[in-house]
Amino acid sequence: xxxxxxxxxxxxxxxxxxxxxxxxxxxxxxxxAKQGGGVFKVTSGLTEKYGEHRIxxxxxxxxxxxxxxxxxALAGQRPIAEIMLMNFVxxxxxxxxxxxxxxRFMSGGQTPCPIVIRTTTGVxxxxxxxxxxxxxxxxxxxAGIHVxxxxxxxxxxxxxxxxxxxxxxxxxxxxILCYGxxxxxxxxxxxxxxxxxxxxxxxxxxSIITYGRTVLDALAVADELAKEGISVEVVDLRTIxxxxxxxxxxxxxxxxxxxxxxxxxxxxxxxxxxxxxIQEKCWDQLxxxxxxxxxxxSAVPFASHLxxxxxxxxxxxxxxxxxxLGKL
Amino acid sequence: xxxxxxxxxxxxxxRTMKVNRTDEKFxxxxxxxxxxVMYYCVRGQELVSAAAxxxxxxxDYVVCTYRGQGEQTAKGIPMxxxxxxxxxxxTGTCKGKGGTMHITDPETGIMVTTGVVGSGLxxxxxxxxxxxxxxxxxxxxxxxxxxxxxxxxxxxAMNMAQLYKLPVVFLCQNNRYGxxxxxxxxxxxxxxxxxxxxxxMPGVTVDGNDVHQIYPAVKEAVDRxxxxxxxxxxxxxxxxxxxxxxxxxxxxxxxxxxxxxxxxDPLPKLRKVxxxxxxxxxxxxxxxxxxxxxxxxxxxxxxxxxxxxxxxIYKDVLEETA
Numbered sequence: 001x002x003x004x005x006x007x008x009x010x011x012x013x014x015x016x017x018x019x020x021x022x023x024x025x026x027x028x029x030x031x032x033a034k035q036g037g038g039v040f041k042v043t044s045g046l047t048e049k050y051g052e053h054r055i056x057x058x059x060x061x062x063x064x065x066x067x068x069x070x071x072x073a074l075a076g077q078r079p080i081a082e083i084m085l086m087n088f089v090x091x092x093x094x095x096x097x098x099x100x101x102x103x104r105f106m107s108g109g110q111t112p113c114p115i116v117i118r119t120t121t122g123v124x125x126x127x128x129x130x131x132x133x134x135x136x137x138x139x140x141x142x143a144g145i146h147v148x149x150x151x152x153x154x155x156x157x158x159x160x161x162x163x164x165x166x167x168x169x170x171x172x173x174x175x176i177l178c179y180g181x182x183x184x185x186x187x188x189x190x191x192x193x194x195x196x197x198x199x200x201x202x203x204x205x206x207s208i209i210t211y212g213r214t215v216l217d218a219l220a221v222a223d224e225l226a227k228e229g230i231s232v233e234v235v236d237l238r239t240i241x242x243x244x245x246x247x248x249x250x251x252x253x254x255x256x257x258x259x260x261x262x263x264x265x266x267x268x269x270x271x272x273x274x275x276x277x278i279q280e281k282c283w284d285q286l287x288x289x290x291x292x293x294x295x296x297x298s299a300v301p302f303a304s305h306l307x308x309x310x311x312x313x314x315x316x317x318x319x320x321x322x323x324x325l326g327k328l
Numbered sequence: 329x330x331x332x333x334x335x336x337x338x339x340x341x342x343r344t345m346k347v348n349r350t351d352e353k354f355x356x357x358x359x360x361x362x363x364x365v366m367y368y369c370v371r372g373q374e375l376v377s378a379a380a381x382x383x384x385x386x387x388d389y390v391v392c393t394y395r396g397q398g399e400q401t402a403k404g405i406p407m408x409x410x411x412x413x414x415x416x417x418x419t420g421t422c423k424g425k426g427g428t429m430h431i432t433d434p435e436t437g438i439m440v441t442t443g444v445v446g447s448g449l450x451x452x453x454x455x456x457x458x459x460x461x462x463x464x465x466x467x468x469x470x471x472x473x474x475x476x477x478x479x480x481x482x483x484x485a486m487n488m489a490q491l492y493k494l495p496v497v498f499l500c501q502n503n504r505y506g507x508x509x510x511x512x513x514x515x516x517x518x519x520x521x522x523x524x525x526x527x528x529m530p531g532v533t534v535d536g537n538d539v540h541q542i543y544p545a546v547k548e549a550v551d552r553x554x555x556x557x558x559x560x561x562x563x564x565x566x567x568x569x570x571x572x573x574x575x576x577x578x579x580x581x582x583x584x585x586x587x588x589x590x591x592x593d594p595l596p597k598l599r600k601v602x603x604x605x606x607x608x609x610x611x612x613x614x615x616x617x618x619x620x621x622x623x624x625x626x627x628x629x630x631x632x633x634x635x636x637x638x639x640x641i642y643k644d645v646l647e648e649t650a
Contacts, residue, residue, distance in 0.1 A: 023461075023462070025461060053460070053461055054461070056457075059487055059488060059491065061484035061487065063450055063480060063481040063485075064481065064484035064487070064488040066450070067449070067450020067451045067484075067485065068450060068451075068454035068457050070450075071391075071450070071451040071452060071453060071457065071468075072454040072457050072458040072461070074451070074455060074458075075389070075439075075454070075455050075458030075459065076458065077458045077462070094447055094481075095447065095481075098444055098447065099440070099442070099444075099447060099451065103432070104645070104646070104647075105425060105645055106422060106425060106426040106430040106432070107421075107422050107425075107426060107430070107432035108420070108421070108423035108424075108432075108644060109423075109643070109644040110422065110432055110434055111432055111440070112647065143645050144645055144646060146646070166647070167647040168646045168647055242646070
């Protein structure tokens with residue numbers, strides 16, 4: 001099988017969904033061929049195939065973009081709306097939270113809102129305080145939305161296809177640092193069901209529950225610690241909300257220890273909800289408190305060494321695991 | 329302005345009185361303590377909603393606001409379902425889960441009723457975009473107030489609609505108050521419609537209390553949208569004759585404003601037009617009596633209807649829980 005990057009994986013998933021269903025269309029800033037197919041090239045080549053009505057380059061108007069996606073979805077279409085960078089969701093939260101997420105419920109089930117909101121972000125590229133945040137917890141706190149993020153190209157292809165199929169809004173978070181990852185192409189029609197986590201690596205001593213780019217850090221740490229005889233299990237949530245509770249709890253019951261890990265700031269992050277739930281439901285199996293790692297509680301800084309100090313690091317993960325195991 | 333034929337006048341009159349009698353009934357129920365819910369009175373704006381809905385086809389889409397009773401009933405939501413929803417009953421359009429501020433009835437084209445000022449315009453664009461994409465020939469009309477013209481989404485939506493020539497009609501019901509703030513205290517420009525020029529879009533200000541102005545203006549905007557010529561901003565000057573919501577104090581309205589709005593009341597003016605077109609007092613009274621009978625029956629039905637099951641709070645969250 002061919003190797004593909006995450007960018008190609010996303011492009012292939014969108015392409016085949018558009019070929020299969022004339023109701024699927026993309027809209028967002030700079031997405032069409034005239035602007036080069038998106039700042040990260042995810043929609044590259046699609047305007048040539050499907051025309052400018054189905055790859056709509058929009059003004060810089062996030063509220064109008066998401067509003068248009070909501071309206072088109074109410075009329076039975078399946079828009080894929082791009083918010084170029086995740087921090088810009090601040091401009092259109094009303095459309096996402098008050099409308100997209102709630103219209104199914106408030107209409108008594110009459111108007112589901114099947115939209116995919118693609119957005120990208122990531123700490124480590126020097127974009128500073130307004131272009132880097134992981135804001136998944138904002139959306140995980142809202143009923144009526146799926147929050148999804150892939151950690152590898154195969155999942156990117158499968159999760160994107162499943163997100164377009166979904167009959168509810170999906171916030172699809174892409175990490176800038178993951179676009180270039182390469183892996184085997186799972187092929188046409190591949191789908192990864194929403195709400196299903198993956199055991200990215202099996203282990204017996206501690207479960208790291210994570211998602212997106214930090215899965216890579218967790219796997220690297222697991223490799224390193226294996227040399228010291230510490231067996232780390234890595235759970236890749238893939239769907240952050242609503243998450244695969246059964247897989248998470250089964251993993252923690254097996255290992256007896258848990259560490260939540262995310263790039264987003266730690267206070268009130270998804271790790272807090274995961275930790276609380278694990279402690280409620282696995283109390284008798286836990287050998288110690290659930291530990292949490294997240295970004296520093298400040299704005300993402302610009303200078304490279306500050307950014308690296310801000311973000312969760314592999315040594316921090318190693319330290320937390322060893323502390324949990326009493327091996328510091 | 330073009331003449332309106334007798335059939336259309338009768339249609340507009342019937343819709344106007346349906347809106348008015350529904351509003352009167354709602355206030356009567358609230359005053360009598362029979363129901364206690366949020367209700368945003370439409371007294372004074374009946375004709376604007378009725379004429380606008382009369383300019384649409386049955387399949388056309390409508391997006392309205394919490395003050396949307398006029399669009400909803402004039403577009404034709406069955407009264408029993410409408411009252412059921414307003415009273416929070418299982419028989420309501422949304423099973424009692426939306427309420428007065430969130431009436432949805434896709435069967436009659438009421439696609440969204442938003443409780444957030446100005447949020448309807450961007451969504452209307454999307455409905456219109458779907459029609460443009462799939463060529464279904466529908467037009468989307470979005471109704472909002474003068475207060476909504478000062479929120480960012482208004483500008484984003486107007487620009488985008490004109491850019492794509494979307495089949496959408498922006499109907500601004502300028503009722504002179506944004507919530508409790510008078511027009512002059514929230515906007516310095518003399519009108520809202522002139523903003524359309526800034527987007528390259530036609531904009532027109534008309535007297536929303538005069539059927540010969542409001543109906544042709546909306547009809548032309550609808551026809552233009554359906555011809556694929558793009559959006560229009562229609563500003564209908566009207567009066568909100570009550571407070572922001574039922575029970576709200578509106579003593580802030582100056583006496584001269586109240587005198588002016590009483591003089592401009594659309595209902596006596598419309599009745600006069602009807603009489604001029606050889607409709608008789610008896611005919612017009614009979615129409616109102618028939619509407620009242622329908623409303624009374626619908627209210628009785630809604631009052632007697634079952635409450636939604638409490639497990640509805642877990643349903644319709646995501647498809648899995650539908």
